[in-house]
Amino acid sequence: MELEVRHLRALCAIADTGSVHKAARLLGVSQPSLTTQLRRIEHALGAELFARERTGCRPTPLGHAVLSRARPLVAQMALLVTETRAAAARADGARLRVGSTASRALAGWLRRLRDRLPGTDITLHMDVSAGALLRALAAGQLDVAFVHEVEGCPLRVPDGLERRVLVEREPQFISMARDHPAAAAPVVDLADLAGDRWMVDPTVDGEWDGLRRVLGAAGIDPPVLHGDYHTAASLIVAGEVVAPCQPTSGPRDDMAIRPLRGDPLAVRLLLYSRPGTDTDAGHAEPAYADLVAAYREAALRTSAYRQWLLRHGSPLARAA
Structure with missing residues (x-):
């Protein structure tokens, strides 16, 4: 297997995001395909480039060495593509x-x-x-x-x-099932949601860390599911989860969207x-x-x- 620019770009993405899952989202590929690609690269080089840990992926010493050579090549290729496209745009x-x-x-x-x-x-x-x-x-x-x-x-x-x-x-509101007990009030207290399962998309920069900080400050520790917000919508309607949402969301007949008292999420x-x-x-x-x-x-x-x-x-x- 010969290494190509796309392989180097994949290694840089994994290092930058610290996660194969996040890197796959960034590159627009599936996580299994990126995992397979990483294994093939490591097999071709004869050693592991990333240490797999519970919190993500961390470059090994060899990985750092490879990345130090890969980054300039990826940057130069990106610059070449950008300059070419810019020239084409000026012409077109x-x-x-x-x-x-x-x-x-x-x-x-x-x-x-x-x-x-x-x-x-x-x-x-x-x-x-x-x-x-x-x-x-x-x-x-x-x-x-x-x-x-x-x-x-x-x-x-x-x-x-x-x-x-x-x-x-911008305050972040909370979305919940229409028949949720807290939906009867125009403003919801975090304490009213302590017994609910929450859902958050960890691939959105800062989303999980911000929610965890706010929940901790409120003294509550509800179970949290990780997933995208398109999936969350169907689970919210079914009463399975509650989730933060933009205040411009809604209205919906099957879902209640309410501000949080004190606007702790923003x-x-x-x-x-x-x-x-x-x-x-x-x-x-x-x-x-x-x-x-x-x-x-x-x-x-x-x-x-x-x-x-x-x-x-x-x-x-x-x-x-």
């Missing part, structure tokens, strides 16, 4: 490459961008990992990135990126760009203005969040 016409974590504001933002920039090729790249989007932005693979940062779990931001704050502190919403580029000079500020308008539209469309904004005297509510 204007384009804007948007990256984003999940948000109810996304559809309205894209609609506004297309209205503002007719003739521009606007593409969208979604990822659960804010860190992966920021790395792609720094590598020149994206022009702007809309991400969220879990409170108490700061993102690792590559050097050279410019940040614009959309919302300094995120910061941020837009990043690369200063000094043609895209940043021409599009970053208008893109931010369109994102603000789209987020306001999504926020005021949801009754529970609109009431929360009014109670807290948010500028978003005053703008309405």
Whole structure:
């Protein structure tokens, strides 16, 4: 077996994320296929490159040596691809490459961008990992990135990126079955959910650590399932779990979404760009203005969040 750039990229992804599961999500492949690929690489080299531990994967001494040679090669190949694509984009016409974590504001933002920039090729790249989007932005693979940062779990931001704050502190609500006893109240106490099973997606940067910190501070230790939020929705409706959710979520006939008393869970919403580029000079500020308008539209469309904004005297509510 001869090592190729894709093999080196896989090794770097495993080292960067500390997990084969997270690396597979980052690379857009299945975990079993990446595990098999890693075994083949190690077999070809004749030694283990990562120590498998309960908390993830850690490079062995040989792994560190291989990674020190692999990273420059991967970076150079990424730069070659980026520069080639940039040259093609300049030849073919204007384009804007948007990256984003999940948000109810996304559809309205894209609609506004297309209205503002007719003739521009606007593409969208979604990822659960804010860190992966920021790395792609720094590598020149994206022009702007809309991400969220879990409170108490700061993102690792590559050097050279410019940040614009959309919302300094967005509260995270709780989603539960419509017939959950706590759903009878307009605001829910964490203590009312101490006996429930919670669900969280650990591949979302900071999500599990942030929830664990908040639950610990409240003095409760409920069982927690790890899984994606698409799966969580069906389990929530069935009354099997409760889960954090964006305040712009809902409404749904089969699910109750309520704010938590004291708003212990929160995120910061941020837009990043690369200063000094043609895209940043021409599009970053208008893109931010369109994102603000789209987020306001999504926020005021949801009754529970609109009431929360009014109670807290948010500028978003005053703008309405």
